[in-house]
Amino acid sequence: MTERLYYEDAYLWEFDGTVTRVRDGRKPGTWEAALDRSAFYPTSGGQPFDTGLMRFDGGEARVTDVESDREGEVWHTLDRRISEGTAVHGIIDGARRTDHMEQHGGEHMLAGAIWEKLQGTTIGLHLGQEDSTIDVQLPGERTHLTEDEIRMLEDTVNARIRQDAEIRCWFPEAEELARLPLRKQPTVSEHVRIVAMGDFEMVACGGTHPASTGRIGALKILNVIPAKGKARVSFVCGSRAMAVFQKYMRSADKAGAALSCPVEKLSRAASELKSRLAEAERKANRFETKEMLEEFRQAENREDLKGITLAAVIRDEADPRAVSAAVAEYISGPGKLLLLACGEKLTFGRSADVDIDMGVLIRRVGRGGGRPDLAGGAGIPECVNVARKILKTEYR
Numbered sequence: 487m488t489e490r491l492y493y494e495d496a497y498l499w500e501f502d503g504t505v506t507r508v509r510d511g512r513k514p515g516t517w518e519a520a521l522d523r524s525a526f527y528p529t530s531g532g533q534p535f536d537t538g539l540m541r542f543d544g545g546e547a548r549v550t551d552v553e554s555d556r557e558g559e560v561w562h563t564l565d566r567r568i569s570e571g572t573a574v575h576g577i578i579d580g581a582r583r584t585d586h587m588e589q590h591g592g593e594h595m596l597a598g599a600i601w602e603k604l605q606g607t608t609i610g611l612h613l614g615q616e617d618s619t620i621d622v623q624l625p626g627e628r629t630h631l632t633e634d635e636i637r638m639l640e641d642t643v644n645a646r647i648r649q650d651a652e653i654r655c656w657f658p659e660a661e662e663l664a665r666l667p668l669r670k671q672p673t674v675s676e677h678v679r680i681v682a683m684g685d686f687e688m689v690a691c692g693g694t695h696p697a698s699t700g701r702i703g704a705l706k707i708l709n710v711i712p713a714k715g716k717a718r719v720s721f722v723c724g725s726r727a728m729a730v731f732q733k734y735m736r737s738a739d740k741a742g743a744a745l746s747c748p749v750e751k752l753s754r755a756a757s758e759l760k761s762r763l764a765e766a767e768r769k770a771n772r773f774e775t776k777e778m779l780e781e782f783r784q785a786e787n788r789e790d791l792k793g794i795t796l797a798a799v800i801r802d803e804a805d806p807r808a809v810s811a812a813v814a815e816y817i818s819g820p821g822k823l824l825l826l827a828c829g830e831k832l833t834f835g836r837s838a839d840v841d842i843d844m845g846v847l848i849r850r851v852g853r854g855g856g857r858p859d860l861a862g863g864a865g866i867p868e869c870v871n872v873a874r875k876i877l878k879t880e881y882r
């Protein structure tokens with residue numbers, strides 16, 4: 487069983503060990519090595535593995551993955567084979583691990599505050615590339631948090647971070663363990679490792695943690711969405727919180743410059759712009775509708791059909807809302823029949839007192855269908871002339 491050096495010192499970036507076992511990796515050109523002792527963290531409890539290097543007499547290998555097996559052996563995936571018995575010097579990517587510790591430490595603080603303030607239990611942690619998420623079971627099956635609750639949790643956790651309280655990890659004896667006020671029951675029964683963060687959080691955890699709450703830096707909740715009957719809270723901590731702030735500020739500044747207004751007034755400016763745009767669209771549509779109606783009237787021909795005014799119109803594409811408004815208005819009066827092609831979109835309509843089925847007619851000349859008084863479909867503009875000839879032959 488590999489001795490896990492990160493249990494004692496989570497900031498140990500370099501260490502010496504010996505390769506005890508070697509096997510082929512899962513991917514071609516990779517090998518897996520177990521050491522007698524290692525500071526590399528294997529993926530577990532939602533915290534991803536460490537990466538880094540292993541130097542040995544005669545070269546170095548990159549560590550691209552780390553996992554532990556059921557026996558407690560830590561296996562390091564390498565891009566070079568290192569033989570059994572070789573002494574190695576391990577070097578961990580400290581920036582990657584520090585980032586993981588900031589997110590993981592912040593998760594403890596957030597879960598502790600959710601438990602204390604809202605009696606919510608936290609189910610799982612997922613530490614992702616961009617942000618981290620926890621699923622929270624809230625009393626009364628609630629799957630969301632209010633804006634005030636989010637703000638209260640952020641303020642609580644950040645105040646505790648600023649207190650820079652000690653974070654301590656240890657393996658208590660069974661007797662001591664039984665007396666500890668843990669946030670939730672451990673999932674293992676042997677070698678239970680406890681982490682305590684000031685008096686805010688105490689729970690069983692085998693992960694790596696910053697030395698004090700101050701080193702978590704800051705915590706920001708990004709959003710809360712319902713997921714499988716729970717509230718899924720996504721958040722960022724430490725350097726990631728600053729990076730998110732910088733990204734959002736950049737985008738807010740750009741939006742402010744585009745709308746010529748200060749960032750604080752962005753939401754008002756955006757909703758004003760939206761309603762002005764909607765009004766302009768309504769005006770443009772009204773104008774287009776009027777123009778189209780005029781086009782229909784100019785195309786009218788009373789000679790074609792006995793007692794019915796037929797308008798056959800072929801035109802370019804138009805806004806569908808303007809088309810429906812113009813057609814509806816045109817056929818609202820008596821004795822009208824309209825054959826319209828807007829690009830490849832066909833609309834055939836007639837007044838209520840005209841007894842010709844538009845759905846049937848449109849299917850005879852193109853694709854589509856609809857009601858007896860109004861039908862739509864697709865076809866070449868020439869379909870309009872074909873339909874006109876049919877009507878002239880059959881209804882004269």
Ligand SMILES: [Zn+2]
Nearest residue numbers: 681691692693
């Ligand atoms: Zn932990």
